[in-house]
Amino acid sequence: MFAEIVTIGDELLIGQVIDTNSAWMGQELNKIGIEVLRVVSIRDREEEILEAIDNAMKRVNIVLVTGGLGPTKDDITKQTLCKFFHTELIFSEEVFENVKRVLAGKIPMNALNKSQAMVPKDCTVINNPVGSASVSWFERDGKVLVSMPGVPQEMTVVMTESVLPKLHERFHTDVIIHQTFLVQNYPESVLAEKLEPWENALPECVKLAYLPKLGIIRLRLTGRGQRREEIKTLLDREKVKLEEILGEDIFCEEDTPLEIIVGELLKKKKLTVSTAESCTGGSIAARLTSIAGSSEYFNGSVVAYSNDVKTGLLHVASETLERYGAVSEKTVIEMAKGAMKALKTDCAVATSGIAGPGGGTPDKPVGTIWIAAGYKNEIRTYKQETNRGRAMNIERAGNNALLMLRDLLK
Amino acid sequence: MFAEIVTIGDELLIGQVIDTNSAWMGQELNKIGIEVLRVVSIRDREEEILEAIDNAMKRVNIVLVTGGLGPTKDDITKQTLCKFFHTELIFSEEVFENVKRVLAGKIPMNALNKSQAMVPKDCTVINNPVGSASVSWFERDGKVLVSMPGVPQEMTVVMTESVLPKLHERFHTDVIIHQTFLVQNYPESVLAEKLEPWENALPECVKLAYLPKLGIIRLRLTGRGQRREEIKTLLDREKVKLEEILGEDIFCEEDTPLEIIVGELLKKKKLTVSTAESCTGGSIAARLTSIAGSSEYFNGSVVAYSNDVKTGLLHVASETLERYGAVSEKTVIEMAKGAMKALKTDCAVATSGIAGPGGGTPDKPVGTIWIAAGYKNEIRTYKQETNRGRAMNIERAGNNALLMLRDLLK
Numbered sequence: 001m002f003a004e005i006v007t008i009g010d011e012l013l014i015g016q017v018i019d020t021n022s023a024w025m026g027q028e029l030n031k032i033g034i035e036v037l038r039v040v041s042i043r044d045r046e047e048e049i050l051e052a053i054d055n056a057m058k059r060v061n062i063v064l065v066t067g068g069l070g071p072t073k074d075d076i077t078k079q080t081l082c083k084f085f086h087t088e089l090i091f092s093e094e095v096f097e098n099v100k101r102v103l104a105g106k107i108p109m110n111a112l113n114k115s116q117a118m119v120p121k122d123c124t125v126i127n128n129p130v131g132s133a134s135v136s137w138f139e140r141d142g143k144v145l146v147s148m149p150g151v152p153q154e155m156t157v158v159m160t161e162s163v164l165p166k167l168h169e170r171f172h173t174d175v176i177i178h179q180t181f182l183v184q185n186y187p188e189s190v191l192a193e194k195l196e197p198w199e200n201a202l203p204e205c206v207k208l209a210y211l212p213k214l215g216i217i218r219l220r221l222t223g224r225g226q227r228r229e230e231i232k233t234l235l236d237r238e239k240v241k242l243e244e245i246l247g248e249d250i251f252c253e254e255d256t257p258l259e260i261i262v263g264e265l266l267k268k269k270k271l272t273v274s275t276a277e278s279c280t281g282g283s284i285a286a287r288l289t290s291i292a293g294s295s296e297y298f299n300g301s302v303v304a305y306s307n308d309v310k311t312g313l314l315h316v317a318s319e320t321l322e323r324y325g326a327v328s329e330k331t332v333i334e335m336a337k338g339a340m341k342a343l344k345t346d347c348a349v350a351t352s353g354i355a356g357p358g359g360g361t362p363d364k365p366v367g368t369i370w371i372a373a374g375y376k377n378e379i380r381t382y383k384q385e386t387n388r389g390r391a392m393n394i395e396r397a398g399n400n401a402l403l404m405l406r407d408l409l410k
Numbered sequence: 411m412f413a414e415i416v417t418i419g420d421e422l423l424i425g426q427v428i429d430t431n432s433a434w435m436g437q438e439l440n441k442i443g444i445e446v447l448r449v450v451s452i453r454d455r456e457e458e459i460l461e462a463i464d465n466a467m468k469r470v471n472i473v474l475v476t477g478g479l480g481p482t483k484d485d486i487t488k489q490t491l492c493k494f495f496h497t498e499l500i501f502s503e504e505v506f507e508n509v510k511r512v513l514a515g516k517i518p519m520n521a522l523n524k525s526q527a528m529v530p531k532d533c534t535v536i537n538n539p540v541g542s543a544s545v546s547w548f549e550r551d552g553k554v555l556v557s558m559p560g561v562p563q564e565m566t567v568v569m570t571e572s573v574l575p576k577l578h579e580r581f582h583t584d585v586i587i588h589q590t591f592l593v594q595n596y597p598e599s600v601l602a603e604k605l606e607p608w609e610n611a612l613p614e615c616v617k618l619a620y621l622p623k624l625g626i627i628r629l630r631l632t633g634r635g636q637r638r639e640e641i642k643t644l645l646d647r648e649k650v651k652l653e654e655i656l657g658e659d660i661f662c663e664e665d666t667p668l669e670i671i672v673g674e675l676l677k678k679k680k681l682t683v684s685t686a687e688s689c690t691g692g693s694i695a696a697r698l699t700s701i702a703g704s705s706e707y708f709n710g711s712v713v714a715y716s717n718d719v720k721t722g723l724l725h726v727a728s729e730t731l732e733r734y735g736a737v738s739e740k741t742v743i744e745m746a747k748g749a750m751k752a753l754k755t756d757c758a759v760a761t762s763g764i765a766g767p768g769g770g771t772p773d774k775p776v777g778t779i780w781i782a783a784g785y786k787n788e789i790r791t792y793k794q795e796t797n798r799g800r801a802m803n804i805e806r807a808g809n810n811a812l813l814m815l816r817d818l819l820k
Contacts, residue, residue, distance in 0.1 A: 013446045015436030016621065019429060022451070026425030036423045037458070039451040041432070048447070178424070187513070189522035192482045199483070210482045211421055220426070255426070275692075275713075281699025282685075282692030285713045289691025292767055292800055300719035303685075303695045303711035305704075309753055313712070313723060343719055357702055367514075386514060389540050390702055392563050 001173040003029055003062035005039045006052050008077055009150055012041045012067075021066050021155055028164055033173030033224075034062060044068050049080045053145065061143045062167065067150030069133035071112040078120065078136070081147055085138055087122040092134075095119055099132045126162045130154050135162065144170065175228045179235055181219040181242065182252040184403050188212045195219075198241055203234055214388075214396040215403070218255060251406060258402040259287040265409050266297035266347075271375075273405070274343035275301040276314050276335035278326065278352040279369055284398045299343045304335065314338030327352050327364050329381050332372035336379055347375040347409065349401040355390045369397045373404035380404055411583045413439055413472035415449045416462050418487055419560055422451045422477075431476050431565055438574055443583035443634065444472060454478050459490045463555065471553045472577065477560030479543035481522040488530065488546070491557055495548055497532040502544075505529055509542045536572045540564050545572065554580065585638045589645050590665040591629040593656060594813055598622045605629075608651055613644055624798075624806040625813070628665060661816065668812040669697040669704075675819050676707035676757075681785075683815070684753035685711040686724050686745035688736065688762040689779055694808045709753045714745065724748030737762050737774050739791050742782035746789055757785040757819065759811040765800045779807045783814035790814055 005025055011017040022039045029036055037060055042048045049068075056063045068077030082088055096117035103113060116132040119125045126135035131154040138145040146163055148155050183191060188210055199208050205225045211218040221238060223231040243250060252261055266273055275284045285301040288294055302313045307326055310316040316334040324330045335350035353369025360366035367387025373380050382404060384397055415435055421427040432449045439446055447470055452458045459478075466473045478487030492498055506527035513523060526542040529535045536545035541564040548555040556573055558565050593601065598620055609618050615635045621628040631648060633641040653660060662671055676683055685694045695711035698704055712723045717736060720726040726744040734740045745760035763779025770776035777797025783790050792814060794807055 012433070013436050013449065014440055015433035015438075015446075016619075018433045019449075023422070023425035023428045026423050028425075030424050036425075037453065038462075039423065039429075039449075041449040043447065052448075189481050189520055190518065192522055193520055209420055209484055210480065211426065212480070220421075222424075277692075279699075280696075281704075281708075282687075282695030282711055282713065283699075285692030286690075286696045289689075289693075289713075289715065290801065290804070292765075294691075295715055298691075299716040300723075301692055301711070301713035302723070303692065303699070303713070305699065306709040309710035312754075313710075313752060342723060344722075355702075388512075389563065389567065391700065392540070394700070 001034045001062065001171050002037045002060040003034050003064060004037055004056040004060050006049075006056055006063060006065045007039065007041045007150065008044060008049060008065065008067035009041075010043050010074070013043055021150065021152055024152070024156060025064060025159065028159060029167075030176050030178070032164060032168045033176050034167065034171070035176065044074050044076055046076060046080050046083070049077065050084055053081075053084055057140075057143055057145065061171065063143070063145040064163075065145065065147045066155055069147070069149050071116055071132070077147060078118070081136065081138070081145075082120050085120065085122060085140065087120050089118040090121045092117050092119045092125060095125060095127075095134045098127055098129075098134070102128075102130070102132050126158065128154060128158050129161070130157045137163075137166070174224050174226065175231055176222065176224045177228070177231050177235055179221045179223075179239060179253070180255040181221075181246075181250045182255070183217045183219055183246060183249050184215070184251050185249045186217060188217055191217055195242075195245065198238075198245060202238060205231070206234060206238055213399075214392060215399040216258070251403065257287075258399060258406070259291055262402050262406050262409075263288065263291050263294055263297060265406060269409060271346040271409070272297050272299050272344075274299050274339045274345040274348045275401075276339035276348060276350040277301060277303050278305060278310070278335070278350075279355040280351040280394050280397050280401070281305065283394055284349060284351070284401055287398060287402075299345050302339060302342065310335065313342060315341070325364070327354060327368060327370055329370055329372075329383070332370040332381060333374075333379050336372040336374035340374055340376075347373070347405060349373045349405050351397050351401060353384065353393070353397065355393045356387060357390060367393055369393065371397060371401050371404060373401060373408050375405075375408045378408065380408055411444045411472065411581050412447045412470040413444050413474060414447055414466040414470050416459075416466055416473060416475045417449065417451045417560065418454060418459060418475065418477035419451075420453050420484070423453055431560065431562055434562070434566060435474060435569065438569060439577075441586065441588055442574060442578045443586040444577065444581070454484050454486055456486060456490050456493070459487065460494055463491075463494055467550075467553055467555065471581065473553070473555040474573075475555065475557045476565055479557070479559050481526055481542070487557060488528070491546065491548070491555075492530050495530065495532060495550065497530050499528040500531045502527050502529045502535060504537075505535060505544045508537055508539075508544070512538075512540070512542050536568060536576075538564060538568050539571070540567045547573075547576065584634045585636065585641055586632060586634045587638070587641050587645055589631045589649060589663070591631075591652065591656075591660045592662040592665070593627045593629055593659050594625070594661050595659050596627060598627055601627055605652075605655065608655060612648060615641070616644055616648060623809075624802060625809045626668075630665075661813065667697075668809060668816070669701055672812050672816050673698065673701050673704055673707060675816060679819060681756040681819070682707050682709050682754075684709050684749045684755040684758045685811075686749035686758060686760040687711060687713050688715060688720070688745070689765045690761045690804050690807050690811070691715065693804055694759060694761070694811055697808060697812075709755050712749060712752065720745065723752060725751070735774070737764060737778060737780055739780055739782075739793070742780040742791060743784075743789050746782040746784035750784060750786075757783070757815060759783045759815050761807050761811060763794065763803070763807065765803045766797060767800060777803055779803065781807055781811050781814060783811060783818050785815075785818045788818065790818055
């Protein structure tokens with residue numbers, strides 16, 4: 001069963017708003033066996049809306065439209081849908097009561113708000129419990145078009161409470177199951193080569209996708225078919241084969257950010273962590289603390305950009321800095337030890353490198369980043385040597401540091 | 411001049427990845443007078459790619475395609491474009507050299523990497539300095555199609571360095587001049603009310619846009635027309651009027667990130683800075699160090715998540731923490747002073763608060779964040795009291811801290 005999403009709003013095309021709705025809808029539709037074939041974002045213009053809807057209705061059985069339902073002049077989705085379905089707007093007492101309830105004293109009721117109670121005649125109107133724009137469900141020739149508000153907080157509520165259950169009931173659909181694997185230690189091309197024989201032998205109804213992300217590759221297996229149990233068995237069988245091929249290089253079997261994976265591990269083991277960051281500049285600490293509840297295992301960090309801070313707060317020996325340089329294995333080892341001591345934690349990660357674009361030397365070109373992960377007396381180190389620009393070098397170093405810490409704690 | 415964006419990748423349709431590329435591209439294209447009419451996201455399927463490209467090429471003169479250029483089997487954009495343009499893939503020595511340079515010996519070169527050096531014959535190949543997927547620029551019947559990698563970090567580099575300048579040169583477009591003003595100290599609705607009379611009197615060819623961003627409002631004046639000098643004169647006239655209305659509340663007349671504004675100021679005054687961060691968790695340090703050359707003025711930070719670190723490394727008095735709590739004006743003042751001393755800097759910012767979602771109390775609800783900015787003996791403080799979720803609370807606190815530091819140094 002296929003669907004298309006049509007998102008309407010000038011703000012999407014001039015880039016003022018990032019369309020987060022479609023990704024959310026894609027995920028939720030997938031869970032009930034509906035595959036999104038296409039997402040089209042268009043402006044608030046009658047002819048462009050008509051064309052997009054007409055094409056979508058020709059291609060698929062389910063068309064989900066968001067946006068253009070506000071009370072102001074520029075919002076024309078409702079009128080345009082009436083034109084497309086050869087119907088007209090009528091006043092709905094029920095919707096008007098809801099508009100009054102939702103606005104409840106927040107905004108004085110005016111003509112613009114009242115226009116929110118005008119709904120297309122030949123459709124099923126679905127109540128929006130959290131906003132003044134109602135949802136219209138049209139059926140024509142066995143196909144369904146649903147028009148919803150574009151505000152994410154309203155769209156997610158009406159989808160979850162009404163639209164998804166109705167779609168699931170209305171259409172007989174395939175079952176789709178996804179399984180994601182996070183893989184470390186491989187460049188994409190090397191992994192692809194290694195997996196090729198297995199991939200080529202996958203059953204017809206199981207597909208593999210590669211989603212690389214700076215030092216990590218997400219592998220996604222997707223199975224689809226009529227019977228959940230059958231698909232599940234097939235996927236489980238392929239999962240076992242993949243685990244045999246990749247072993248410990250699969251570090252997670254869900255699409256979870258590293259800072260959560262590491263955080264959960266620390267919580268489970270009742271350990272605390274700190275960071276000692278030079279070139280990553282506090283970004284690893286920022287990632288760890290982006291997770292609510294991280295105070296349970298994260299004590300703090302020293303961002304040691306200058307050598308003074310490395311010696312002063314992290315007790316790196318001046319001799320080490322003079323002899324080996326700030327970007328060296330010895331330095332990051334002493335930084336990690338210094339962090340565990342100064343911040344009183346069980347483990348720590350440390351980074352020091354040349355993030356770029358300047359500062360490289362023949363010996364230590366831009367992109368050279370030394371990373372250490374320590375747990376009590378055990379310290380592991382890694383020299384990162386790719387250069388993909390300052391921001392990506394920093395992010396990759398953070399990924400590697402967190403991966404190394406995870407390996408150490410396992 | 412109109413453009414369409416076609417984004418390719420199964421991950422977009424199943425919702426595993428949010429399409430942030432299109433919004434960025436929309437913004438940048440607007441700046442050179444190109445309006446995006448439509449964004450279409452489709453799967454990695456030949457017939458769907460062919461249909462989307464064919465339709466887009468019929469409607470507009472500029473089609474920008476992203477994604478599907480990786481070395482693995484699921485990526486088929488390059489081959490499909492060859493089919494569409496009746497051409498074939500040929501080996502490019504130059505692209506191969508770039509692939510080798512980008513992968514920099516880190517990855518054993520295999521057949522899949524080599525396939526990255528296969529490029530469409532009848533097109534202009536543009537070098538991708540930060541990745542192995544090259545950019546293809548096709549011209550047919552006065553229309554242009556450009557195929558770019560979908561990885562945001564690569565797409566933004568090739569767009570900025572090559573594609574945008576080439577499009578600007580290739581197409582004769584209206585002159586569009588933007589002038590951005592960064593404004594502090596105003597909620598959007600209050601600012602809009604204050605500016606209404608002036609906005610209503612703007613000449614026809616000058617438009618005003620509000621782009622609010624967590625404590626900062628970006629005001630963008632856009633003038634468009636045939637003659638650059640004429641537009642420039644009109645904009646300059648409005649600029650003077652706006653400066654009269656808002657005075658010092660305009661803190662920058664370019665759309666420059668705060669970390670650059672503050673960095674430039676520190677460099678000019680030959681001052682150094684440090685941060686002492688509790689709830690912002692190192693994110694202010696990460697922002698400051700995201701700028702190349704920041705080692706000139708940034709010494710380091712102490713991320714003091716636990717009270718132990720606040721007293722141990724920043725020398726906050728235990729008495730202060732006991733009496734006023736970690737989230738208090740006294741605490742952030744002592745943190746800022748402690749950072750200046752421990753990290754030997756001329757100035758510092760400090761934060762301590764409840765980022766949420768948990769941890770709030772009736773006295774100090776979620777979103778309460780104390781911020782201090784210090785320069786030698788002068789310390790200013792501010793209590794942030796809005797709650798828009800953990801990530802936004804943290805980002806807003808960073809904005810406020812940097813704004814306060816800037817004001818202090820002025």
